[in-house]
Amino acid sequence: MVETTRVKGQGRRGAGAGRILLRVVCGLIFAFLMLPLLVLFPISFSSGSYLRFPPPGFSLKWYARYFDDPTWIDATFRSLQVGAATTVLALLIGIPLAFGLARGRFRGRALIENGISAPIIVPHIVISIAIYGLFSRLGLIGEWYGIAVAHTVLALPFVVIVLLSGLRDFDTSLELAARGLGASPIEAARTVTLPILAPSVYSAAFLAFITSFDELVVAMFISGANMTLPKKMFDSIMSEIEPTVAAVSAIQIVLVSALLLLGTWLRRPVTAPHVR
């Protein structure tokens, strides 16, 4: 917060030719970022039977096909289930870990903190086949909870990074003050620690869910015949050129936008300014 307010107001200054050029360039880059998301909407409402632009007419048939096809709906529910389980697991494991790393001083702390990011650096294809090898021996291929556990490994680094940054900004004297005023540890945690950390926890939960819900490479190997939504989409893209995937994608884009808006609302500052 401090940093962002410092640079505020600079934009109004120096609005010379360079500034205008910068805005034009950035406008084009924003268009590049958004264009692929936007084109999916007209395609998803196409009445044509293959990918064609402009669409020959308006229809809802690709949405109907998605909702009428049990394999699509099963895959969607499986992904939601796996995503929810991943979120819960990653938070159950990640919250204690973040507290231990932020507030503890023990040997190996730095090693654990660096090591926890390893699943981001190690190529996902390598993690995928390693877990595939393990799961085939254990007979876990196709089990939804197996996918959830594997996704937790991928989601954990993001959860811990977000929670750690929240905890490092956290002023522990607030907890001490609550204790000094007679609150029990649980009361202090409930009335002071949790409300202040809540925005970080929401961010972490969102990240964990999205990591799992969008994950394809691990699921491709270990979901077997019980496909997750990304696996179903991938197969559909590879085998047929019809816009059902466009309809599914459009639904996903709308849902993600809604979640982002909800997130902005949930993460609004809960405390008075200048807490630090």
Added chain:
Amino acid sequence: MTLTETTPSVASRSWLRPGPFALTLPALLLLTLLFMLPLLRLFSLSFAGGFGWYEKALTGGLYTAILYRTFEIAGIVTFFSLIIGYPVAFLLATTTPVWRAIGFAFVMLPLWTSVLVRTYAWMVLLGRNGIINRLLIDSGLLEAPLSLLNSRLAVILGMVHVMLPFMILPIYSALTRIDPDLPKAARGLGASEARILTTIYLPLALRGIVAGVTLVFVVSLGFYITPALLGGGKVMMFAMVIEQQVREFLAWNFAGALSVILLAVTLLMFWLLNQGVARHLRD
């Protein structure tokens, strides 16, 4: 809430740290069982019968050529992400709060949309009957559609689109840490905007730039989905070779060796890039 007689002493600070190491145990258990051990097992497979699998991978030219191409693509993607990501980060860091919020929405929404959805969108854009070909033909610039899809260009476009936010965010965060009095002072002393950019913003943002470059390059090395879909089998990257060995040929030993090579190269690049920052920060 009433004050109790027992005001917590300094010693009770310890409730803030309920056995910190014990708190990390569930995570360590998970990472050991589902990350370390499976990786070690995969790697041990690659050494079955000595270094034969590594010999196969590193001689004959086929796999080293793919590794080289993977490096090349990752390098090109990193370069373009940097030159188009920096202006965006700069604008976001120096604009008004309202425009910053709008700009952030344009960066975050693609970031949170799945890679698969975005890759599919590029297939729709670049296909023979896709939007770009249609626009070019309708405007009379083209007679017949270009085959944009299934090419290196398509793979690079798709990968830059996926990686761009990962370049913008660290640079933005480094830029917001720059004391705004510095450019003001420079301007007051008569420095041109170009000079302010090269002598203040670029050097001070270097930390963010290197973080972005590292992340984009290292993640690009292991890309699978985007090259598999936009390359249409014509653009092979290293991750696709590993996938093929396991899924089509069940060649676990060879896939293990290829995995070790990809991981070693990735970690080496990660380390080298980080060393670069460390050296720079010491100067």
